[in-house]
Amino acid sequence: MNEREGVSVPKVVDHEQRRLELADAALALAARDGLAAVTTRATAAECGWSTGVLNHYFSSRNELLSAALRRAGDLQQQTYARILADNATARDKLTAITESILPLDPRRLALTRIFLFFYAQGAADEGARVEIAGFLDRWRTVLHDTVCSGQRSGELPADIQTASAVFALQAMADGAAFEAILDPVAMDTIRQDGFAARCVDHALAAHRPGPHHT
Amino acid sequence: MNEREGVSVPKVVDHEQRRLELADAALALAARDGLAAVTTRATAAECGWSTGVLNHYFSSRNELLSAALRRAGDLQQQTYARILADNATARDKLTAITESILPLDPRRLALTRIFLFFYAQGAADEGARVEIAGFLDRWRTVLHDTVCSGQRSGELPADIQTASAVFALQAMADGAAFEAILDPVAMDTIRQDGFAARCVDHALAAHRPGPHHT
Numbered sequence: 001m002n003e004r005e006g007v008s009v010p011k012v013v014d015h016e017q018r019r020l021e022l023a024d025a026a027l028a029l030a031a032r033d034g035l036a037a038v039t040t041r042a043t044a045a046e047c048g049w050s051t052g053v054l055n056h057y058f059s060s061r062n063e064l065l066s067a068a069l070r071r072a073g074d075l076q077q078q079t080y081a082r083i084l085a086d087n088a089t090a091r092d093k094l095t096a097i098t099e100s101i102l103p104l105d106p107r108r109l110a111l112t113r114i115f116l117f118f119y120a121q122g123a124a125d126e127g128a129r130v131e132i133a134g135f136l137d138r139w140r141t142v143l144h145d146t147v148c149s150g151q152r153s154g155e156l157p158a159d160i161q162t163a164s165a166v167f168a169l170q171a172m173a174d175g176a177a178f179e180a181i182l183d184p185v186a187m188d189t190i191r192q193d194g195f196a197a198r199c200v201d202h203a204l205a206a207h208r209p210g211p212h213h214t
Numbered sequence: 215m216n217e218r219e220g221v222s223v224p225k226v227v228d229h230e231q232r233r234l235e236l237a238d239a240a241l242a243l244a245a246r247d248g249l250a251a252v253t254t255r256a257t258a259a260e261c262g263w264s265t266g267v268l269n270h271y272f273s274s275r276n277e278l279l280s281a282a283l284r285r286a287g288d289l290q291q292q293t294y295a296r297i298l299a300d301n302a303t304a305r306d307k308l309t310a311i312t313e314s315i316l317p318l319d320p321r322r323l324a325l326t327r328i329f330l331f332f333y334a335q336g337a338a339d340e341g342a343r344v345e346i347a348g349f350l351d352r353w354r355t356v357l358h359d360t361v362c363s364g365q366r367s368g369e370l371p372a373d374i375q376t377a378s379a380v381f382a383l384q385a386m387a388d389g390a391a392f393e394a395i396l397d398p399v400a401m402d403t404i405r406q407d408g409f410a411a412r413c414v415d416h417a418l419a420a421h422r423p424g425p426h427h428t
Binding site: 116140 | 248249250327330331333334335336337338343346347350351354378381382384385386387388389390392393395396397398399400403412413415416417419420421
């Protein structure tokens with residue numbers, strides 16, 4: 001008898017789907033209870049599975065966290081794609097990209113914590129470092145393409161020094177995001193109305209030829 | 215016989231001095247071999263002491279690392295004091311303060327790694343969070359005072375929005391420093407001639423009243 005016959009419910013388990021589900025559960029836990037709450041046991045429970053099933057997919061907490069980091073990176077890519085598909089000005093897209101990085105709600109707070117955790121890991125672990133460098137590169141590319149497209153349409157000045165403007169905007173958002181989860185002064189600042197838009201305007205205005213000496 | 219008599223070498227140990235010496239050894243190890251190399255055993259060996267003596271001062275690796283963080287913060291304060299005492303323009307002082315944060319040599323690379331490690335700790339641990347918030351506050355105060363003194367002397371325009379300029383400069387330097395130890399593109403950028411001076415100029419130029427819309 002062919003294996004496929006006589007089995008009414010297909011026993012093919014979509015392993016990739018299960019890994020995603022577990023990574024999502026880890027992200028949900030981190031958002032709700034902080035990164036320390038993301039254990040293999042708690043993540044399995046969050047999915048209604050046994051720890052044994054989870055161990056089949058991730059052999060350690062660190063592997064689970066790595067999967068959560070990759071998942072966070074993929075979700076961030078989807079956010080970028082949604083923003084770019086929007087019928088908005090380049091300036092509004094740059095602002096939305098910057099806001100998507102800032103810890104302004106529990107979901108983004110969890111993502112910022114996860115990225116900070118892996119930035120620190122990346123200082124010692126090459127796998128984490130490569131993952132973070134890739135995340136920074138994709139973020140920079142999206143900013144860069146958005147500035148260039150705004151320049152082509154005439155919305156943004158042609159003389160913006162794109163690479164330095166993009167680097168400044170990224171570094172400022174990255175630094176402000178990490179500082180905000182540690183320092184109430186920084187959190188208050190990024191929560192001010194229009195903070196991200198001002199970051200964008202300043203980065204674009206500052207990186208043009210001519211003396212900036214004050 | 216009085217305890218003080220008959221003892222030619224005073225047995226009074228300067229405990230604070232020993233703690234500092236161990237914290238310095240931990241920083242030296244981190245600079246030379248990375249944060250993973252900072253174990254209690256290696257730090258004791260670096261000072262020529264037994265692990266037993268070290269354990270008398272620090273009961274765990276994490277306590278030793280915390281002492282290294284506080285020491286790094288104190289050294290950073292001494293750096294600020296040296297910069298402020300210099301007979302230089304406000305702009306040059308702001309540049310020197312910013313450069314002191316960037317991982318441009320092995321010593322600052324080690325400090326950046328230690329701060330990144332404790333930023334990540336601070337997301338979960340209140341003691342580390344308070345330590346980092348204090349570090350950010352002292353850094354901001356030094357930047358703020360320098361801008362104000364440059365304004366009083368007429369070197370810097372009176373209409374700079376000091377708080378936002380200072381926040382932007384700090385966030386940019388912090389983000390760029392962390393990105394640089396993970397991403398070669400970022401490291402190349404911060405190593406460019408005049409990078410810190412441009413950060414300062416941009417932060418000062420961008421945070422003035424009037425439309426920055428490009």
